[in-house]
Amino acid sequence: MYDQIGIWVAAFFTLAIYSFLYKENPVYRFAEHAVVGISLGYSMVYVYNTVLEPRLLEPLFVRGQIALLPVLLLGLLYITRFFRSVSWLSRYPIAVVFGMAMGLSFPRTMLSMVLRQAEATVIPIYQSGYAWHDVLGSLVIIIGTLTALIYFFFSKPHKGWFFGTGSRIGIWIIMIAFGATFGFTVMGRISLLIGRVQFLLTDWLHVIQ
Amino acid sequence: MTIWDRLFNIDRRWIFLLMGVVTVVPFFFKMGLPVITTEEVEGIYNHVDSLDHDNAVMIGFDYQPGTMAENQPMSEAVMRHCFARKIPVFITAFWPLGNGLAEQAITTLTDPAKPGTFQRVRYNEWREYDYGDEELPDRVTHAELVELWERDHELREDAMGWVFEGVDYVLLGYAPLFHIVLLGMGRSITSQYPSDLYGNPTEDMPIVKRNKSAREVDMGLTVSGSSTVLSWLTYARESYGMPIAFGVTAVSATDYLVYIQSGQILGQMGGLRGAAEYEVMLERDDYAVEMGRAFMGMDVQSIVHVLIVILVVLGNIAYFAGGYHRKGRRLKAGR
Amino acid sequence: MKRTIPLLIVMVGGIMMMIQFFIPHQISQAIFGLYTDYVPVISGFALILGVGSLTRVHYHKVRRRADNWQYSLLVIVTLYLMPVFGIIIPASIGGQAEGPSVFHFLYNYVQIPIQSTMFSLLAFYIASAAFRAFRARSAMATVLMLAAIIVMMGQVPIGDFLGKWFPATGLWILRFPNLAGKRAIQLGVGFGILATNLKIIFGVERNWLGGAGK
Numbered sequence: 001m002y003d004q005i006g007i008w009v010a011a012f013f014t015l016a017i018y019s020f021l022y023k024e025n026p027v028y029r030f031a032e033h034a035v036v037g038i039s040l041g042y043s044m045v046y047v048y049n050t051v052l053e054p055r056l057l058e059p060l061f062v063r064g065q066i067a068l069l070p071v072l073l074l075g076l077l078y079i080t081r082f083f084r085s086v087s088w089l090s091r092y093p094i095a096v097v098f099g100m101a102m103g104l105s106f107p108r109t110m111l112s113m114v115l116r117q118a119e120a121t122v123i124p125i126y127q128s129g130y131a132w133h134d135v136l137g138s139l140v141i142i143i144g145t146l147t148a149l150i151y152f153f154f155s156k157p158h159k160g161w162f163f164g165t166g167s168r169i170g171i172w173i174i175m176i177a178f179g180a181t182f183g184f185t186v187m188g189r190i191s192l193l194i195g196r197v198q199f200l201l202t203d204w205l206h207v208i209q
Numbered sequence: 210m211t212i213w214d215r216l217f218n219i220d221r222r223w224i225f226l227l228m229g230v231v232t233v234v235p236f237f238f239k240m241g242l243p244v245i246t247t248e249e250v251e252g253i254y255n256h257v258d259s260l261d262h263d264n265a266v267m268i269g270f271d272y273q274p275g276t277m278a279e280n281q282p283m284s285e286a287v288m289r290h291c292f293a294r295k296i297p298v299f300i301t302a303f304w305p306l307g308n309g310l311a312e313q314a315i316t317t318l319t320d321p322a323k324p325g326t327f328q329r330v331r332y333n334e335w336r337e338y339d340y341g342d343e344e345l346p347d348r349v350t351h352a353e354l355v356e357l358w359e360r361d362h363e364l365r366e367d368a369m370g371w372v373f374e375g376v377d378y379v380l381l382g383y384a385p386l387f388h389i390v391l392l393g394m395g396r397s398i399t400s401q402y403p404s405d406l407y408g409n410p411t412e413d414m415p416i417v418k419r420n421k422s423a424r425e426v427d428m429g430l431t432v433s434g435s436s437t438v439l440s441w442l443t444y445a446r447e448s449y450g451m452p453i454a455f456g457v458t459a460v461s462a463t464d465y466l467v468y469i470q471s472g473q474i475l476g477q478m479g480g481l482r483g484a485a486e487y488e489v490m491l492e493r494d495d496y497a498v499e500m501g502r503a504f505m506g507m508d509v510q511s512i513v514h515v516l517i518v519i520l521v522v523l524g525n526i527a528y529f530a531g532g533y534h535r536k537g538r539r540l541k542a543g544r
Numbered sequence: 545m546k547r548t549i550p551l552l553i554v555m556v557g558g559i560m561m562m563i564q565f566f567i568p569h570q571i572s573q574a575i576f577g578l579y580t581d582y583v584p585v586i587s588g589f590a591l592i593l594g595v596g597s598l599t600r601v602h603y604h605k606v607r608r609r610a611d612n613w614q615y616s617l618l619v620i621v622t623l624y625l626m627p628v629f630g631i632i633i634p635a636s637i638g639g640q641a642e643g644p645s646v647f648h649f650l651y652n653y654v655q656i657p658i659q660s661t662m663f664s665l666l667a668f669y670i671a672s673a674a675f676r677a678f679r680a681r682s683a684m685a686t687v688l689m690l691a692a693i694i695v696m697m698g699q700v701p702i703g704d705f706l707g708k709w710f711p712a713t714g715l716w717i718l719r720f721p722n723l724a725g726k727r728a729i730q731l732g733v734g735f736g737i738l739a740t741n742l743k744i745i746f747g748v749e750r751n752w753l754g755g756a757g758k
Contacts, residue, residue: 002644002649005653006649006652006653007653009649009653009654009657010652010653010654010656010657011657013653013654013657013658013661014657014658014661016658017657017658017661017662017665018661018665020665021222021225021665021668022222029612029615030615030618031658032615032658032662033615033616033618033619033622034618034619034622034654034658035654035655035658035659035662036598036619036622036623037618037619037620037621037622037623037625037626038622038623038626038650038651038654038655039305039306039655039659040594040595040598040623040626041622041623041624041625041626041627041630042305042306042309042626042630042647042650042651042655043304043305043306043591044591044595044623044626044627044630045626045627045630045631045647046305046308046382046383046406046630047305047383047385047588047591048627048631049408049630049631050382050383050384050402050404050406051384051385051584051585051588052585052588052589054403054404054408055403055584055585056585056588068582071582071585071586074586075585075586075588075589076589078589078590078592078593079589079592079596081593081596081754082596082600087754088546088547090754091546091547091550091752091753091754092549092550092553093586093589093590094550094752095549095550095551095553095554095557096553096557096583096586097386097583097586097587098554098744098752099553099554099555099556099557099558099561099744099745100557100558100560100561100579100583101386101388101389101561101583102554102558102561102740102741102742102744102745103557103558103559103560103561103562103564103741103745104389104392104444104561104565105443105737105741106558106562106565106738106741106742106745107562107565107566108443108444108447108448108565109443109734109737109738109741110734110738111443111447112439112442112443112446112447112473112734113439113442113443113730113731113733113734113737114731114734114735114738116471116473117467117471117727117730117731117734118731119471120467120470120471120472120727121727133716136720137716137719137720138720140720140721140724141470141720141723141724141727142724143724144720144721144723144724144725144728145724145727145728145731148724148725148727148728148729149728149731149732151728152728152729152732170728171684172684172687173721173724173725173728174725174728175684175685175687175688175691176687176688176691176717176721176722176725177463177721177722177724177725177726177729178688178691178725179687179688179689179690179691179692179695179717180463180691180692180695180717180718180721180722181460181463181464181722182688182691182692183691183692183693183694183695183696183699183714184459184460184462184463184479184480184695184696184699185459185460185670186514186517186670186674186692186696187459187480187481187482187510187514187696187699187700188279188458188459188460188462188480188481189460189664189666189667189670190232190510190513190514190517190667190670191278191279191459191480191481191506191510192275192276192278192279192660192663192664192666192667193228193232193278193513193664193667193668194232194278194481194506194509194510194513195277195278195279195502195506195660195664196278196657196660196661196664197232197233197236197509198236198278198502198505198506199657201233201236207237208236208237217676221672221676224668224671224672224675225668225671225672227671228667228668228671229668232667242701242702242704242705243701243704244701245701245704245711247715273659274655274656274659274660275659275660275662275663276660276663277656277660278660278664306651306655309648309651309652309655309656313652384584385584385585385587385588385590385591386583386584386587387584389579389580389583389584389587390580390584392580393580393581393584396577396580400577400580400581401580401581401584463718463722463726464726464729464730466718466719466722466723466726467723467726467727467730470719470723480699482699482700507700507701508701510700511700511701511702511703512702513667514696514697514699514700514702514703515697515702516671517670517671517674517696518693518696518697520671520674520675521674521675521678521689521693523675524674524675524676524677524678524679525678525679525680528679534681
């Protein structure tokens with residue numbers, strides 16, 4: 001019974017959102033505003049239930065772990081943001097969280113997104129067992145990455161055989177990449193629609209298995 | 210007004226209607242076109258298939274309901290694979306809304322109304338059960354617990370096996386600043402999650418006792434609709450070498466293939482197609498009795514792609530035939 | 545006190561954590577441990593900022609009886625209704641997502657359908673855009689369009705049915721030229737993150753301080 005009511009409510013809201021395709025209307029607006037409140041309210045519950053309560057409030061106030069007091073104070077300093085005269089105090093928790101996070105990010109990002117990526121561009125063009133399209137592919141990876149990087153390099157004018165030709169090849173590579181992304185974007189959006197149609201036809205109307 | 214003008218000035222709601230009809234109708238005519246698997250998805254599948262109860266997998270529900278049509282089948286497929294192979298699963302979430310999606314995935318995989326699902330036993334249920342003379346081992350394994358449990362309980366006939374909360378999976382859920390949480394789990398899981406989503410202490414759970422930190426986890430799958438996947442790469446792989454796999458929406462799938470070629474990730478499921486490939490392999494190896502929703506959607510996906518291509522071609526024919534490409538001939542904006 | 549000390553905390557903390565990666569000394573490891581244990585908890589409080597701002601904006605709309613103030617009231621009601629059912633009446637959450645509970649009902653049967661349907665609306669707009677805006681105006685646009693069509697058809701089973709070259713060419717585009725273009729972009733993003741890290745650590749980028757109390 002509970003599930004049945006739920007599915008009907010869900011179907012109502014699904015159709016209410018689709019009604020927007022015809023014309024904007026109050027039901028759509030109702031739904032739009034309801035999600036804002038629900039999602040933040042939902043987050044509040046879990047941040048309290050699974051983070052603040054078991055990791056801070058319970059150990060501090062029930063088990064008396066006084067060492068957690070600075071954590072509580074730092075956390076509460078966020079609230080000073082709402083009071084203009086003392087809002088500068090909210091910079092302290094941000095500074096503590098932010099500074100070290102930046103330091104932690106630097107070497108790891110250097111490894112994951114720069115060094116290993118650069119390394120993976122220096123690849124053999126031919127190895128035994130490679131078909132012609134693999135050889136062509138390896139060449140495209142090496143030359144394509146380099147030229148696309150040249151295209152994004154704006155400190156030098158795109159002139160001459162290196163920067164000029166490089167950036168001209170680079171833009172073609174980028175266009176193909178954007179084409180692939182467009183194809184996938186279409187696919188993704190359709191998948192989301194398929195998901196909702198599946199819900200309506202299967203869970204709500206039971207017309208398909 | 211030429212025919213081309215009229216075509217371009219058509220109320221766009223007719224296109225919406227056409228799109229709606231083309232998405233609904235193919236559901237009633239199953240074609241069951243085969244989905245061929247690619248090495249991007251096989252990389253994940255084969256890795257999971259090489260693991261067992263002595264290993265562990267972490268699945269991040271790092272998406273929100275907006276992209277669940279694409280992401281949920283991926284999480285469910287890999288979780289099903291893990292449950293079937295008795296691989297312990299840690300479940301986390303990058304956003305609070307991921308908690309509910311993770312709960313939903315577990316509920317779907319343990320739904321008694323569906324054949325080929327698992328029979329779930331909640332943590333308190335088996336923990337507080339009276340086993341008579343037998344002592345419950347501290348780090349009880351799945352096989353040991355099944356032996357004890359089946360003395361008084363019978364597995365549902367059409368079920369694929371038992372799933373014990375706290376042994377086979379634990380729902381850790383969301384914690385703020387998740388990339389730091391990933392780093393912290395490299396030291397110990399209990400430091401980041403003293404309790405699970407339901408308030409059960411994690412330090413008592415056999416799954417946590419057997420895998421104390423994320424360093425002991427043999428694969429981290431991040432399923433996401435945004436760039437949060439990179440956090441796993443940067444903070445889990447580069448910090449303590451956790452093998453990573455991506456499950457991403459189609460929109461971002463083309464961006465992350467670079468990490469497969471560089472060998473930084475095991476593989477990637479991209480969009481509904483990626484999930485469908487995983488479902489095909491699950492069914493092939495008898496981990497599932499029927500195809501999942503992603504595969505079911507692929508027929509429709511095919512037809513709608515054809516429609517989109519037709520619309521692009523038709524739009525271009527009209528554009529050139531109507532002479533809109535010439536200077537001075539402007540296209541009026543349609544509704 | 546208002547600016548210098550926060551900037552100093554950022555700089556010292558940032559440099560220390562960078563060094564910690566290369567020289568995992570006992571002291572830096574201990575600080576790293578404290579940081580990872582407690583910073584997620586401190587960040588939990590940041591949610592109060594979100595809740596506070598949202599409440600303030602919508603409260604003012606309701607009080608002023610601004611246009612469509614009723615919707616603002618709805619935001620406030622749903623925002624505070626969730627914690628009432630989730631925290632104050634804990635039986636509602638109780639660890640049983642599948643059981644009757646207003647908290648889970650609102651999430652499963654209101655939040656999920658609305659949010660996922662909103663995202664799916666884009667499918668309709670993309671169909672309309674495909675017809676009206678996706679033109680082969682130039683050689684480059686033609687290449688983009690062809691790549692899109694081949695990849696799109698190569699990703700669905702019907703592409704395979706129409707001709708093996710569809711998926712084969714589609715995958716080749718994805719794995720090579722697409723990869724080259726995306727690698728340049730990812731490298732750019734990587735350098736961008738590194739530059740931001742350094743700019744914040746060394747106080748060049750100070751937007752995070754906000755405007756108050758200069």
